[in-house]
Amino acid sequence: MGKNVTGVGRPRASGAAASSQNAREAVLEAAGELFTGAGYAATTTRAIAERAGLRQASLYYHFPSKEDILAALLAATVRPSLEVAGGLSGGDAPAAVRLWALAYADIRLLGGARYNLGALYLLPEIASPNLAPFRAEREQLKAVYRDLVAESGAHPDSVAVRSNLVFGLVESIAIIRRDDPVLDVEAHAVEGADGVLRVAGLPAPDATLRAAARALLPRS
Template sequence: MVKGSGVGRPRASGAAANRPDARQAVLDAAGELFTGAGYAATTTRAIAERAGLRQASLYYHFPAKEDILAALLAETVRPSLALAARLVAESAPVAVRLWALAYADIGLLGGARHNLGALYLLPEVGSPNLARFRTERAELKESYGRLVAAAGVAPSAVGIRTDLVFGLVESIAVVRRDDPGLDVEAHVREGADGVVRLVGLPQPSDELRAEARALLATLTD
């Protein structure tokens, strides 16, 4: 699921910097450097060089390094947030919907080109400029909470169970950091199973997993 990264692109400036892939080149380069060398140690000059752009061209797309971080973090939450809204509104059994959301969400974090979930631990995530990311992440967690409550968890325990579920989902970033050779697909499947069990529902069957995957296919086409 994890793709190799390409480096060494020719430098670009002017009109070339406006190409649709120039912005993505910056994000790819920054993702690699932020998760490798570290956010604080990475300069915009280093990002531009890795992306094959002049530094001024990088600023055309991102005025500041923090803007790049914000864009990378958005990639880790917005697809799952959109999916969660649709799953919450679906009428399928809650176990199916919860498994589907966890499977897709863990897969997004685990299968991305770079381990962007590890960036959640950066102190810079508390910056006022990253308030939108924090809000969207909180909204995603709230969607999990709605499914947890729908699973019949006692109201007094919904918050705790949601914390546990959300922690399990995001833990793939730490596991992936510690085990670069991680079998992502196996972890995603087991993680989704674990989320369902955490809320007190039965161990997912092959039939439930198949139903959840079919539901995901209809919602992500």
């Protein structure tokens, strides 16, 4: 496929629209482009406002600080996957099917967004107290993977290690995308989800399992 499949919209705002939801989305769009292009530290709120077509005061109305913008962008990389995970938790489908579905959806989210926001996970600013909610949500998602790995039959002594490796495999799409900006997102999502099952100690999935897993996901 090689095309972005999800992402923040690209509206522009001016005048009365500066206080609308469109203005907020314009700020996130501009910041996503600049943070992943010029770099977070090198990007000023003035540059973001100019890129978004807003006055700097209007930007501060929506986001009191640059870190608040970063927090919103990071939340968009994990909350959709948490919603998917919530829909999969406690389901009747085998754990292997639900694990494949979550990994597939998660990789598509990180790999297909307009900008490579997953690469922002490597920023030292991630440790900021103001980003604690993002870190907590990311840990929640990791816990879902851990539960699915355990439910899949992994030996209790290996669950922690296997779930760490599974989570790392999913998030590695950001590094791959950094080196290959035009990667085939769909192919990476399928192969990545297949790899997650193997890392979890499960048999390689077949077409039937993949189809069952896709059927569990919301239609996009």
